[in-house]
Amino acid sequence: MDGEGPRGDGALLEVADLHAGYGQQEVLRGVSLAVRPAETVCVIGPNGAGKSTLLRAIFGFLRPSRGAVTFEGASLVGRRPPEILRRGIAYVPQGASVLPNLSVEDNLMLAAYIRRDREVGRDIARLLALFPALGARRRMRARTLSGGERRMLEIARVLLLRPRLVLLDEPTIGLAGAATAFIYDLIREFRGQGVAVLLVEQNARTALRNSDRAYVLDQGRVRFEGSGEEILAHPEVRQAYLGGRA
Amino acid sequence: MELLLTASVDGLVMGLVYALVSLGLGLIWGVMDVINFAHAEYMMLAMYATYFAGRWLHLDPLGALPVVVALAFGAGVATYVVLIRRIAGAPAVTQIFATFGLLFFLRYLAFAVFGPNFRGISWPLASGAIVLAGVPVSAAKAIAGAAAVVTFAVLHVFLQYTKAGKALQATAQSPTAALALGIEVERMYALAWGLSIATAAVGGVFLLPFYQVSPTVGDAFLLITFASVVLGGFGSLWGPLVGGVAIGLIEGVAGTMLAPTFKLLFVFAVFLLVLFIRPVGILGGQQT
């Protein structure tokens, strides 16, 4: 697939020849990708391909051994997560990252931790109205929320931060039907608000249907890239997952 | 029966003081999973600070309180930055002997600087006795118990109602999630250490009027505070409270039934028993 992926001008986030791993373990072996403003890009691929590692390396949880990560022209390599957050990138890690023993409202309040303006309270109220399920439980501990509601909370938190790019690590993992649809509604809402999304998914088909562009990661390298539809239709992509002839 | 009531009330009040000194130990354990064996030594140092504030600055414990607590907070932060931060990821064995090294260092520094003698103060405000539940309790002890209650309340309010407090809770529950929210986890740890030592210092300040200080005071309190946290459970504010009060009650009651010399022995024996039977404590290891 020839990449129409943007290199250079207009790219919000650019990753070039990224190598990263844990200790001496090499997981990413030269990944390059780009995300344009207000674009939704997904990264799919089998387990162990390095998808989560990619997001973590971008957000500063690990330091790449080689390669570059630039956001709005500035390098992110070597910066720590709170700094990267302040530059306008939000990250929702895989699995639950709500704080279980704090209330829904407190979770939201903490999400706005780095905001010092006075509008935080108003924004929180607005969000709680936007998500009635959360609003109804505002004072209850986040522990009592269902899986889907927690994910809702995590993504709602992100909205408070007014980021320009959101990194989502498997947002629909462990969710079923309606909840998954809702999450993708939210993702579309991001695009509507001009926020770019880079999401990593195992549930590839739905992600592809909802993305502008996609990259297929395998064994730490990009194997294919193209628009969402192109990748969806590509016969070899399925092979990357399960091997053999489809 | 009368004796039992007296012992219980007395034990309860003392237990509150134990709870206060254990609070900091439990806090660090819950937030960072580090067990600070030198915790009680800071209490001892706070007692000396109170003593000298009285001698040199003519401050009574209430007057000395802000000074000592501020110094203690600073000491806690310094301890984190200089030592703990460097061993946070190390294996258990290294952490154990690092904090034990800190214990020796502080204790024998006290020996060298202050000498081995016991010292006490008299506090006119706290002389005499107060009557609680029909039982006379020394005023100094009662004030210490009240200080404990107040400190727990203050910390509860801090953790539940302030931004920094909630950020601290978040850090304890998940450092990764906290980082992703922009919380500076290192600063939170330093804060936790400051609070830990500061609360121990409050205990020390109010302990001095009825409990003399010497460099060895930390000995008994090390085991008592550890027992309180193990018994009551770490990871929440209430664990050390429950544990401390329980230990205080046990000690008080046992002291009436057994000879006073064996009171401490009984406490240690209970500690061992708790270790063997239920190391996770009454309230378990739930996060704050």
Next chain:
Amino acid sequence: MATVLTAAVWAALLLVPAVVRNAYFLNGMILVFIYGTAAQAWNLLGGYGGQLSFGHAVFFGIGAYASTLLLAQAGLSPWIGMWAGAAVAAGVSLLIGYPTFRLRRHYFALATLALAEIVRIVFLNWPLVGAAVGMYLPVRLMNQSWAMIWNTKGPYYLLALALFALACALVRLTDRARLGVYLRTIDEDEDAAQALGIPGRRYKLLAMGLSAALTALAGTLFAQYVLYIDPSTVLDPSRSVLFAIMALLGGRGTVVGPALGAGFLTLLSQYGGGTLGGLGRGYDYVLYGLAIMLVAVYEPRGLVGLVERLRRSRGAPAAGLGPSPVASPATDPRPGGERRPLLVVERLSKRFGGLEALRGVALDVRRGEIVGVLGPNGAGKSTLFDCVTGFLRPSEGAVRLAGEGGERSLTGRPPFWIAQQGLSRTFQLIRVFPGLTVLENMLAGQEHRGEPLLQAFRPSPPEVYARALELLRLVGLEAARDLRAGALSYGQQKLLALAMALVRRPRLVLLDEPMAGVNPTVVERLRQHIRAQHAEGVAFLIIEHNIEVLMELAERLYFLAEGRVVAEGPPEAIQRNEEVLGLYYGR
């Protein structure tokens, strides 16, 4: 060279009393030997076994009081009485060790502290042993060797030297024998040691008992030398601290460390005492405390560690991957037909609070089969492994392994026992023992079933060495055998972990993501080794994400999702299974 030096040192020490008459110096040396014995004893448990005791004075005191009591009350010679003391100390130590060894090490440290305080308070109030006043040894028996009381320093010196030599010999024996390897693996990573079949608690108890007994002997000698004991001299917490510090500063887990520490500290307090010890042991302990913190932060292995670091920095060879002479078997050994079942997992469920990680999983592996497990993240694959190998207790269901005497239930048994039944495993995050050499790592993996306790004092048998070296040669790590495993690259560690799992000739090996995070060369080697072992009849259960490898190796696959087995069958069938595709690739 080292042996000549050591022999010379011992010879010199032996000759000292003949040459030196300075009583102060001899006194210092006697204390060095007595404390050194206790430090070595502490080292056995805390250095090798990794269980730090901060109440070791209790054993010192038990030894001192026991022999003294027997001498004073029953006229029993301390030459015999000291063994009684040692026995009591050992017994008491096991009482403390048994319940606390399964807990985190902090608990053990504090339990020893509590025990020491309890005993000290008891002795302070016990008339039989003189309470706070203590006991005087019967000086009227002066110069009667049967009573171990002399009025010159010479005999004490020689006796103390002999005891210290015994202590050093014991530690050296431990260090060279199997016990040293076992204890150090338990210290570094007890779970991984258990996975190799090493019964952790048993060896820790052995170390504990020996440590206590040896410390008690030192206590007896101390009593005989000083001729007066009371709780503040033999049961004091500062004593406990002293023994620990000597071993820690000198280097725990080494033979020479505690000796260095004892020598250094005792002589420092003897001769530096004038300047430092002015306020009664004040300043020197302040420095010790500081030194311990520095050691903890910069060089946990003390003086010995420092020396080794200097030596190592002079260019240690980095190990590459050696030649790997494994040839893939020409034919694909997938015998058809029925094979007898080896591992059977039935209705396995595991709940963590409200989370159901496994739901009624049924799985089996037949003899000599390679079975694969795949599935999305969070499917419960590692949980399954943990339940099978004993690291987690299933909430429901059963795990059975076929053996000579029929089937054995593995459900709920401890990991080391399960490993001893012929099961091996590796971990998703590799667990080798970084502080041990590559060869020692392999020796840890030898057969432990039915191994008598005292065999641990002998070195590993030649067959084990041969097997270990053979396996190392196969994986291309033979040249690296004396390197610390922590210095190996990730890929090398993966190969080592596999080799370690094979030493015992297991019947079934569970591999958790063996191909993760390594480059294609290593992937290929691992694949070849698995094939080669398979050809010898070893069965494998492999969790893997590398689809190509799994499809090629496995004869049967299980697809796990959300804690359930969704599909099972040969690779081709799984590849075509729509439900699997949906779960894995998305709808």
